[in-house]
Amino acid sequence: MSAVRIRVLIVDDDPLVRAGLRMILGGAQDLELVGEAADGQEALDLVARELPDVVLMDIRMPRMDGLAATRRLRELGTAARIVILTTFDTDEMVLTALRHGAVGFLLKDTPPAELVLAVRRVARGEPSLSSSVTTRLIAAVTASPDTSRQRAALALLDRLTAREREVALAVSEGLTNSEIAASLYMGVATVKTHVGSVFAKLEVSNRVQVARCVHDAGTGPGTERGQGSWV
CATH class of the missing domain: 3.40.50.2300 (Response regulator)
Incomplete structure (x- = not known):
């Protein structure tokens, strides 16, 4: 076949x-x-x-x-x-x-x-x-910082487990599921499960919205991994 x-x-x-x-x-x-x-x-x-x-x-x-x-x-x-x-x-x-x-x-x-x-x-x-x-x-979605927007993003990200936070950060960096699996030493199926959970907890429907939430929380381009207050 x-x-x-x-x-x-x-x-x-x-x-x-x-x-x-x-x-x-x-x-x-x-x-x-x-x-x-x-x-x-x-x-x-x-x-x-x-x-x-x-x-x-x-x-x-x-x-x-x-x-x-x-x-x-x-x-x-x-x-x-x-x-x-x-x-x-x-x-x-x-x-x-x-x-x-x-x-x-x-x-x-x-x-x-x-x-x-x-x-x-x-x-x-x-x-x-x-x-x-x-x-x-x-850059476009993170322009003109808004403290109320940051607080809302932090509240959403606080719902995530430590592993889900790592996955959310990787998604915000534009990594594919396969690339996330390699960087975090997980199976692709496990990554897909975590991504689905991140979508549900952050109340989003796509990866761009995950990136926006992560960067609104203060972990944007130029910020080292682990420096964001939610990590």
Whole structure:
């Protein structure tokens, strides 16, 4: 019996970009390209018909742009995981895409091997943000410190066990479950259990929100591990 392949849909109005992505995806035996769309409206129809696992979505397109299409797909309850793939990475654009339900944000100059790995991560349920996007996103969500926000974050983090705090900090640093398992000497299944518990106790639904809570509590970029008052 052949292994189940990850079904991918490409959405971009530039035929050259679609051709490039088609070539990249075609080189991975575990990925299957199930369709291509030139705008967001066409993407809605194809997602409904082809049921892809992952959608690589451009932002600037005619008729319906990528952000609007992402929001609409989430409203429709599609199970497809959406990765924004663009040449732009402004803070507001990243935040808007994540609010609309995207689970990844990659630049179009992402090396082919990293792009394929990102698709695999997203298909497993892990987010995928390029390193430059992660750095800027953390800076954006931690700008203008608010003591009341910090107190609220500390109260939430106080619910965690010592091990869950280590996992939450690792998540905030952008590590994948596999990387957390290696750094904390745990099995991946154990990490997934801890991540699920962290989500529940912090009352969040994604890893970006975990990062925001951790940094609101005072353990931000440039703070050594263990110096935060909640660690």
